Amino acid sequence: MNQQIDFAFFEKTLTEILLVICIGCTVTFIALYFIARSVANKSIEPLKQALNREKSFTSYASHEFRTPLAVLKGSMEVLIRKPRTVEEYEKKIKENIQVVDGMNTMVNNLLTLTRLESDKVKLNNTDCSVKEILTEAYSNYVDAIIKNKLHISLTVSPDDLIVNVDKNSMLIILNNILSNATKYCNPKGYISLRAYRKEKHVIIEIENTGKGISKEETALVFNQFYRSIANGQQKIQGYGLGLAIVKRFTEIIGANVEIESDIEGTTILRIILSQK
Known part of the structure; x- marks a missing residue:
């Protein structure tokens, strides 16, 4: 069919x-x-x-x-x-x-x-003496310290305090902080470098006298090109890049940076390093 x-x-x-x-x-x-x-x-x-x-x-x-x-x-x-x-x-x-x-x-x-x-940025972490790093950093600003008759002190406790960190990155951080400290410190003023251990952290503080900045501005100082509008600050040479570099490098090495400042008092930059 x-x-x-x-x-x-x-x-x-x-x-x-x-x-x-x-x-x-x-x-x-x-x-x-x-x-x-x-x-x-x-x-x-x-x-x-x-x-x-x-x-x-x-x-x-x-x-x-x-x-x-x-x-x-x-x-x-x-x-x-x-x-x-x-x-x-x-x-x-x-x-x-x-x-x-x-x-x-x-x-x-x-x-x-x-x-x-x-x-x-490639890191090469080694055990470094905190006292040696701080001494090397502030020795770069001896001329400015002498010229402005600044008083400087260095206190490390314990004296043989060691940090495991990339030394070059740490020096860049300290150099930029010290550049600001010597720049904004009042003539015949004081710069204090301190380092100490607190629990599992090593704290490095750089404090300088002179005109500070307001609390409202402390959140802005780590921005690129930001410069304090405090009276007289804009007259000081600078490009507002130093603390931006400090912030970025502290992030790279796994540290934190804090700032304390008073418009009529001192300014403290604090680096907090986590250590075993």
């Missing part, structure tokens, strides 16, 4: 099959698209990060170079307006050298921040 082919049923079935195939292909293409996009995004992520770091550096530099460049330009314009004495030339040249030194410091700090943003 001959069977009649139901062409309508056959056509319907074929259409459904083709529809399923089309839907499957569409889903597959969509999935492949998102997979390819995800892979592409991951592959270009390092490039995007590098470009963002370059943009940040350019933004920082252009923002901060304006003032010192204006100072240098104005100083040179003054010198060429009329003949000057040797003493006047020497004075202006020395002032310009100080401005250039400040710019060099700023560039170094900007490069440090850019390197921190790239997460390429």
